[in-house]
Amino acid sequence: MSFLEYAPAPESRSILHLKKSYGLFIDGEFRDGHGTPFTTISPADESPIAKISNADASDVDSAVSAARRAYDRVWSRMSGRDRGKYLFRIARLVQERTRELAVAESLDNGKPIKESRDVDVPLVAAWFFYYAGWADKLDHAGFGPSPHALGVAAQVIPWNFPLLMLAWKIAPALAAGNTVVLKPAETTPLSALIFAEILQQADLPAGVVNIVTGAGDTGSALVNHPDVDKVAFTGSTAVGRAIAKSTAGTAKKLTLELGGKAANIVFDDAPMDQAIEGIVNGIFFNQGHVCCAGSRLLVQENVHDEVIDRLKQRLTTLRMGDPLDKNTDIGAINSKAQLDRIRTLSDIGEQEGAERWTADCVIPAKGFWFAPTIFTNVETSHRIAREEIFGPVLSVLTFRTPAEAIAKANNTPYGLSAGIWSDKGSRILGVADRLRAGVVWANTFNRFDPASPFGGYKESGYGREGGRHGLGAYLQSGWNASAVVKSATAKKEVAR
Amino acid sequence: MTIDHAIALAPASRAVQLIGTDLTEKSLKLHLEGLSGVDAVGLEARAAGLATRSIKTTSKAWALDTIIRLIDLTTLEGADTPGKVQSLVAKAMYPDPTDPTTPRVAAVCVYGDMVPAAVAALGSAHAAGSATGINVAAVATAFPSGRASLAVKLADTSEAVSAGADEIDMVIDRGAFLSGRYGLVFDQIVAVKDACRRADGSYAHLKVILETGELNTYDNVRRASWLAILAGADFIKTSTGKVSPAATLPVTLLMLQVVNDWYRLTGERIGVKPAGGIRSSKDAIRYLVTVAETVGEDWLNPHLFRFGASSLLNDVLLQRQKIATGHYSGPDYVTMD
Numbered sequence: 105m106s107f108l109e110y111a112p113a114p115e116s117r118s119i120l121h122l123k124k125s126y127g128l129f130i131d132g133e134f135r136d137g138h139g140t141p142f143t144t145i146s147p148a149d150e151s152p153i154a155k156i157s158n159a160d161a162s163d164v165d166s167a168v169s170a171a172r173r174a175y176d177r178v179w180s181r182m183s184g185r186d187r188g189k190y191l192f193r194i195a196r197l198v199q200e201r202t203r204e205l206a207v208a209e210s211l212d213n214g215k216p217i218k219e220s221r222d223v224d225v226p227l228v229a230a231w232f233f234y235y236a237g238w239a240d241k242l243d244h245a246g247f248g249p250s251p252h253a254l255g256v257a258a259q260v261i262p263w264n265f266p267l268l269m270l271a272w273k274i275a276p277a278l279a280a281g282n283t284v285v286l287k288p289a290e291t292t293p294l295s296a297l298i299f300a301e302i303l304q305q306a307d308l309p310a311g312v313v314n315i316v317t318g319a320g321d322t323g324s325a326l327v328n329h330p331d332v333d334k335v336a337f338t339g340s341t342a343v344g345r346a347i348a349k350s351t352a353g354t355a356k357k358l359t360l361e362l363g364g365k366a367a368n369i370v371f372d373d374a375p376m377d378q379a380i381e382g383i384v385n386g387i388f389f390n391q392g393h394v395c396c397a398g399s400r401l402l403v404q405e406n407v408h409d410e411v412i413d414r415l416k417q418r419l420t421t422l423r424m425g426d427p428l429d430k431n432t433d434i435g436a437i438n439s440k441a442q443l444d445r446i447r448t449l450s451d452i453g454e455q456e457g458a459e460r461w462t463a464d465c466v467i468p469a470k471g472f473w474f475a476p477t478i479f480t481n482v483e484t485s486h487r488i489a490r491e492e493i494f495g496p497v498l499s500v501l502t503f504r505t506p507a508e509a510i511a512k513a514n515n516t517p518y519g520l521s522a523g524i525w526s527d528k529g530s531r532i533l534g535v536a537d538r539l540r541a542g543v544v545w546a547n548t549f550n551r552f553d554p555a556s557p558f559g560g561y562k563e564s565g566y567g568r569e570g571g572r573h574g575l576g577a578y579l580q581s582g583w584n585a586s587a588v589v590k591s592a593t594a595k596k597e598v599a600r
Numbered sequence: 601m602t603i604d605h606a607i608a609l610a611p612a613s614r615a616v617q618l619i620g621t622d623l624t625e626k627s628l629k630l631h632l633e634g635l636s637g638v639d640a641v642g643l644e645a646r647a648a649g650l651a652t653r654s655i656k657t658t659s660k661a662w663a664l665d666t667i668i669r670l671i672d673l674t675t676l677e678g679a680d681t682p683g684k685v686q687s688l689v690a691k692a693m694y695p696d697p698t699d700p701t702t703p704r705v706a707a708v709c710v711y712g713d714m715v716p717a718a719v720a721a722l723g724s725a726h727a728a729g730s731a732t733g734i735n736v737a738a739v740a741t742a743f744p745s746g747r748a749s750l751a752v753k754l755a756d757t758s759e760a761v762s763a764g765a766d767e768i769d770m771v772i773d774r775g776a777f778l779s780g781r782y783g784l785v786f787d788q789i790v791a792v793k794d795a796c797r798r799a800d801g802s803y804a805h806l807k808v809i810l811e812t813g814e815l816n817t818y819d820n821v822r823r824a825s826w827l828a829i830l831a832g833a834d835f836i837k838t839s840t841g842k843v844s845p846a847a848t849l850p851v852t853l854l855m856l857q858v859v860n861d862w863y864r865l866t867g868e869r870i871g872v873k874p875a876g877g878i879r880s881s882k883d884a885i886r887y888l889v890t891v892a893e894t895v896g897e898d899w900l901n902p903h904l905f906r907f908g909a910s911s912l913l914n915d916v917l918l919q920r921q922k923i924a925t926g927h928y929s930g931p932d933y934v935t936m937d
Binding site: 106107108109110111112113218222373374375376377378381382421430431527547548 | 636637638639641642643645646652653654655656657658659660662663666854857888892893897900
């Protein structure tokens with residue numbers, strides 16, 4: 105027997121108490137939607153998990169009305185300190201129910217349990233703790249005296265980090281005093297609905313957070329609803345562009361966090377073993393379903409062969425399979441549609457002349473799977489060097505000088521993130537300064553912290569999430585005179 | 601103090617092959633300082649990632665037996681006596697008297713003057729060059745500090761070898777290493793290796809202790825690992841066990857990466873021995889995972905990987921009993937030593 109095969113070590117599903125069907129979470133209660141319900145499946149074996157309600161325009165309207173009522177009557181009148189208390193309570197409940205949330209996330213999304221358990225859910229709690237601390241300190245956040253909430257926020261999130269993206273959206277919105285209608289992705293609604301149960305457990309006033317499930321139509325109805333003051337979207341650039349068009353000319357404030365094609369730059373003086381780990385983490389973390397994934401590897405030409413050699417050796421130790429097994433490194437692709445897209449773009453890569461290498465993995469018979477893949481001999485003009493694949497596929501390009509590395513890294517319509525690997529501090533600072541990307545990691549990759557702002561340049565979107573900047577996306581500056589008057593009135597009402 | 605970098609070093613064959621025939625302090629220094637750096641945060645993150653592997657059922661049973669086979673059962677106390685060594689040897693031969701299927705440990709590790717006592721106690725169970733049986737390892741070269749003249753270190757070594765030691769665990773001169781006198785450290789290892797030679801021309805295996813707790817940085821550990829390999833080490837070993845921190849998972853991972861690099865470069869396999877501070881089965885299993893996923897399962901073999909430990913064995917035995925009987929026993933159900 106081979107030790108490296110490791111006996112199965114699956115996380116138990118018994119901690120989950122799933123209902124057969126889930127309604128929409130509106131005004132503090134679950135209720136059925138008026139659209140045709142759909143089934144959410146486990147991408148690892150295509151088995152059904154639960155039936156999910158589908159929100160049509162009338163459901164979206166009730167959700168927005170509930171959010172407006174909650175804003176007018178409760179949330180906008182509540183002191184920051186009390187809002188903070190609710191957020192702290194939510195954070196603690198997330199921590200208490202960590203295992204349950206992690207299992208639900210891995211089941212519905214296909215990501216390995218070690219990632220949902222060690223990365224996603226702990227970050228969710230961290231996000232709520234962080235913004236809970238801001239709730240009573242808005243006057244000191246640098247947005248002028250008494251900055252004011254925007255009102256009702258419409259939030260649409262993607263399927264790659266379902267619960268984490270929910271936290272990125274809801275935590276700052278509530279801390280700033282807004283109420284929320286959130287739509288999770290149609291392939292991954294489960295953790296958001298369990299989160300709704302947590303909100304009930306936390307006694308959050310009804311209507312402060314509403315969760316409507318459904319597909320693109322639901323999202324469109326939500327962001328175009330006339331009574332929405334703020335739209336926050338994370339997802340594809342195409343949808344982001346459509347939202348920007350439809351909100352143009354309205355009073356809605358908009359933040360977009362869209363796609364990316366990040367350059368991960370490895371210089372010849374890099375700490376090599378750690379750089380290899382960083383490359384793996386950059387593109388194979390979460391099956392490459394990461395908008396800031398390091399999908400373009402830029403390697404200095406004189407170490408190219410060594411890097412590729414070491415990378416391939418490292419990839420042979422990655423374990424693909426059951427997302428609920430604690431030893432799984434690579435889980436399932438989230439959906440059939442996404443798998444098809446990854447396959448199509450990979451085939452195009454081969455046709456364009458890039459050299460394809462795939463790790464030797466046993467592909468399970470059922471479910472959606474794609475083995476870790478590297479393309480070498482990739483040219484900047486190839487489609488796999490320009491388009492976001494959003495899968496476990498790495499395109500390798502080379503450079504000769506720092507100037508060439510910077511030019512190639514910036515030669516993309518996107519600009520969400522970038523990575524630099526070098527043991528030389530001055531080089532890191534010099535290169536980072538000239539990269540047009542919202543996040544630049546040095547000697548690490550895909551690290552997130554609630555205190556650090558995150559967002560993109562160019563087609564990767566605008567606005568920032570996380571940190572003080574993320575708070576600003578949900579506030580009207582107190583320097584604006586009318587806002588000052590409004591918030592002063594609100595304060596008087598609270599005083600009464 | 602000035603260092604004459606141009607002085608030629610002992611022509612150890614590995615170093616000559618890699619660096620060239622004009623082997624000097626300077627050329628060695630250039631080579632060591634040209635090695636890729638180590639990012640501490642990244643190294644520790646990788647080690648922490650490997651430590652999350654969940655080893656269950658059949659894999660765990662195999663791992664526990666493997667750990668026993670890889671142990672250098674150690675007593676290195678000022679208070680050691682032939683009686684204590686005899687007792688240790690008995691434990692090495694029959695770790696769990698209630699279960700004859702329990703494997704034997706790889707070696708017993710003692711001070712040089714206790715080698716005759718260990719050899720006598722082992723009797724026919726002494727490996728003495730054969731593939732089966734238990735080796736006797738002796739710490740040498742003014743262990744643990746290494747603060748003695750070269751002549752004393754060599755005498756320490758050759759005395760242990762002629763008394764029947766199969767393996768020599770030497771310490772490097774950390775003072776010389778930290779002050780940049782790589783040539784001195786190198787020459788001493790080469791000389792000690794020479795002192796490991798037996799009358800019949802064969803050599804006792806040489807384990808070179810880096811004492812990573814005193815080297816302090818991962819960059820130093822990487823350089824010292826390369827230096828020891830180039831000078832002829834059969835094994836590189838983390839620690840004496842007398843300095844804190846002793847073996848850690850990140851340091852062991854780093855040394856395994858060096859050994860892997862050496863293997864890729866030359867096809868030659870070098871052993872790694874973490875020593876000190878590994879007390880639980882859970883900890884030891886993390887090391888097995890790290891070995892298997894860094895250099896491959898081939899290394900999970902007493903010729904290429906050892907644990908320097910004393911209390912680890914009993915914890916593994918308790919875990920073994922748990923698997924056999926289904927319930928936990930206690931420290932009174934395993935023998936003291």
